[in-house]
Amino acid sequence: MQSIYLAIPLAPLLGAMIAGFFGWKIGRTASHIAAITGVAVAFVLSVIVFKHIVIDAAEPFNGTVYTWMVSNGINFQIGFLIDKLTAVMLIVVTFVSLMVHIYTIGYMHDDPGYQRFFSYIALFTFSMLMLVMSNNFLQLFFGWEAVGLVSYLLIGFWYKKPTAIYANLKAFLVNRVGDFGFLLGIAAVLMYTGSLDYAEVFKQAPSLSGRTMEIFDGHAWSILTVTCILLFIGAMGKSAQVPLHVWLPDSMEGPTPISALIHAATMVTAGIFMVARMSPLFELTETALSFVLVIGATTALFMGFLGLVQNDIKRVVAYSTLSQLGYMTVALGVSAYSAGIFHLMTHAFFKALLFLGAGAVIIAMHHEQDMRKMGGLRKYMPITWITSLIGSLALIGTPGFAGFYSKDAIIVAVRESSLAGAGYAYMAVLIGVFITALYSFRMYFMVFHGKERMDDHTREHLHECSKVVTVPLILLAIPSVIAGAIFVDQMAFGGFFGSAIVVDESHRIATEVTHHFDSWWGLILHSFADYPVYLAAGGVFTAWFLYMKRPDLPDMIQQRFALVHKVLVNKYGFDRFNEIVFAGGSRLLGGMFWRVGDEKLIDGLVVNGSAKSIGWFSSIARRFQSGYLYHYAFVMIIGLLLLLTWIVFR
């Protein structure tokens, strides 16, 4: 099995290298064949691993592949930890990635950077696989940064577009904040356990609980709480939680396949995965869990509101992603890790589907993304229409669809939790259900139904996209429907993940609610006795009423509640705040450092000064090198005499 594990990340890497280094030579088709083959191999092998680990219930594998170096007793190594958590992530990552690879053939068809694009996404797949397969913090960090790098490259893929460059810089900088916390967290882990290996760290973790550290005199903080919050700050950056969410909507400047793969299905869920992986640490500190819970709930609710006022089709899906990431984070906060990962999985399928559907619409509309110029597309694009409808139904949690099970599991878990902030979180996730349904179907109705608002020229050219686009849509629609029912028994409530996820006895709500349900079918029946289904239905109805029945109403509401609308359009002012305080502040500070520190002190005194003095010294020393033999002999004799004198008089 070990060679299979090794082959999983290396196959996409090989594909990336072929497409990247030799793409210019071997041409477009060969490049995409190389990249797709690499990812397809990884997918097939992942299925084998999934069968081995999950279905055959083999022992988790934990082993080192290669030790890079040993410094001060700390091992820096590449190693794999393959348990059920990893196996699920492998399937999700490679499947969605494969779909997106195929879809890209159609989406990027006319782009001059075709080979570069394939090289990047295959490289992304490699990085993401390294991240999820890691058995130590260093490799986790490597994968973490590598996916960040590829995300940066891909958001700015159209590097001649100023908005894309602005967006990728923003993503990069905001992630720096998160990664800084993450790195500090890893450093704290290393400092207090002396190891970077998961198994070793988790073994030592219980002995750390109760111990404190003092960063500021007189304030004793629990080591584990500080460490976990620092690690979670990393997750907040990568998984776009408030207030580090600002980069994700802007990242929509990148090509749509990327938005589907990186900014919806996989990379942004790395933070969720990481916290679930670190469950043995987080379980020991309720303060950190509460922190996670509140941040997640805030993201889930308030980012959902923003989806209501967006007119760009991709941005609506982006805000929906933010809100769903909030749901997952909430699940982590109430120790329902398996429910969080379950939602991660179903979300990966239906959100990738929605993004790719939006991409198909964008292709058909000749890169028009404004929903106000769409409408009635269902006639022209039946496959896109049906699959998008399935995606939306899954997203809002229609009973029977994948999203229903995972979201319901989270809501139930929050309801049962007694953690500080659970009440607030419960309200947030309930209202969130309504909001989700409202913005999802607002988009659905605006795009596929109603009056055709596009210009005549576009209308004449409207048609369904080619097979490479529609086939991934159909393939993604399937798990969006069925993945929930298949896994709900095990994943949402059962001990599916085994030893991979640790839940403290006192937090074990998931098991308490298990007895409510006997099967996936029973769950559907039971749902009608609870709020979420009606909230979702209400949302859909509201959307229908506002955008189909009385399309004049939204404008009226907008005028009546101008202030609220303004706040929402300005995204609560996060962007302006960051722009003025952080960006402006750093520019000011930078300018000051530049003029005083750099120009005067460093350039003037240190650089030029030392360069001058070294240059001066250098020229003096050069003069000693006169070329005369007797000078040289003289220096040797002097050296000898000095050493002798020193031996005598020391």
Added chain:
Amino acid sequence: MNNEMAVIEMPNLALVMPEMFLLGMTCVLLVLDLFLNDRNRIITYLLAQLTLFGAVVITFSQMGGEAVTGFSGSFVRDSMGDILKIFIYVVTAIVFLYSRQYLQLRNMFRGEYYALGLFGVLGMMIMVSAHSFLTVYLGLELLSLSLYSMVALNRDSEASTEAAMKYFVLGAMASGMLLYGMSMIYGITGSLDIKEVGSYIANNGANNIILSFGLVFVVVGLAFKLGAVPFHMWVPDIYQGAQTPVTLYLGAAPKIAAFAMVMRLLVDGMEALYVDWQQMLTIMAVLSLALGNVVAIAQTNIKRMLAYSTISHVGFLLLGIIAAGPDGYSASMFYVLIYALMSTGAFGMIILLSRAGFEADTLDDFKGLNERSKWYAFIMLLIMFSMAGVPPTVGFFAKLWVLEAVLNVDMVWLAAVAVLFSVIGAYYYIRIVKLMYFDKAEDNSVIVADVDLKVVVSANGILMLVLGLFPGMLMAVCQQVLA
């Protein structure tokens, strides 16, 4: 009576198989070369390579096991020696390979270069395996005499003959001092055997002024061979004056032999005087780091720049020996092996860029190399990064381990000095990178070279990266042989 007769023991000839093989083959080469005309000279070259290859095979087959002394205790075969010898052969083989085309293009493709080169290798082997002061001296002189003549190989060149003259006079002085120091130590201890000298000093105390004086003279001799400040004055002139293939030869393998000499004389022989030589080496290491790195900045000739760079590398090499203990020695050994490979790589690039009537030995010749050949610019970048100690090239690990050894004996200030001067040193390595990538090429001629040269130079550069990614194996070997 019988015991008296046994004083002359039968030497264990199996012990010196590699040396005998090399000597025999070199004599064959010398004679054979007489019967070859210039068109067939390539046979001499191939024979030289074959000789080195044979030596690798023989030494390799002997490897492992305990140290064995022979020839009345004047010769020792041990694992450290075997590894160092193999590196000497390999590095010399690379040097011969790099030099071939250069020599052919300049009508200097003669048997002497290879005969002298092989005699030099023999000298180095003897130095590496010496177990008596006399054997050390013997090996050293054999190497030095070969080097003097090699520097003067192009006897029509004024620069070469001048360099050879300087090298000879200064080298003779240094040899004299070394010999003088040895005689003092012999006077006190009554033995030339390194082990016996060691145990005498350990038993009778180190507080003897004549012994200390002897040590000073020996250290001066060693410092001259290594090129440590203030006994470095010959280095830049000889590096620049000699033909590039000779500089290449002189800059790489002899440093490995010099390291062996330091290990044999100071560590094996006079470890009891540790405090004395540690302090002397510290002074020389700091001076070497400072002078080597700083003066290199002012150079415009790349050979001269590399000469100063050598001086600074010697400073680093000494740090490991100063730190002492298995960690320090193995770090130093790792450093010297890596240094030999880096140095051959750098000179290999100079040879690669040169052609008949054009030496490519000024910094300007590297301008815009990236426009001329992306690949070789990259190879040179790897070598320069390795010399500067930029990860993930192997030069980083070489420096890291030496510094770690120094830190482990709590000489933080020394490590700080070393780091400071490496930062200064990084400037002139990275300047070459800047010249290659950001400046306009002055001549745009295509790089013409034979396939073997191209392949090996590339492999040499890539090796810097590969060893940087997998440094553990070589380091484990170094630790094992010095444990």
